Amino acid sequence: MGKMNIGHAEKIWLLLIGLTVAGAWFAETGHPGWPLTLIVAGLIAFKGRMVVDHYMEMSRANARIRHVLYTFITIVPLLVIFSHGWGDLFRRLTTLN
Helix, strand or coil: CCCCCCCHHHHHHHHHHHHHHHHHHHHHHCCCCHHHHHHHHHHHHHHHHHHHHHHCCHHHCCHHHHHHHHHHHHHHHHHHHHHHHHHHHHHHHHCCC
16 A cells, blocks of 8 residues: 555645534533633634635635625624624514514
């Protein structure tokens, strides 16, 4: 058997899997609070950027489409942070009672 070469895409995939496992571990073992929220939001942002750049190949796509996706992967972690800090306000604003 020959030596197995791991390409760039496989390295990125392994990194994403590792970060997913790390995020799940933090979520299960960490104490709820700002540090955990910031770690999870950071993981979401980093993983989103990796997927957009390396798997969707948006670094070579039309600038408008690329900016829409970059905006989306910026907004999602911000929503995680806002939901931690202002979850009660969001609940009140979105409840029909």
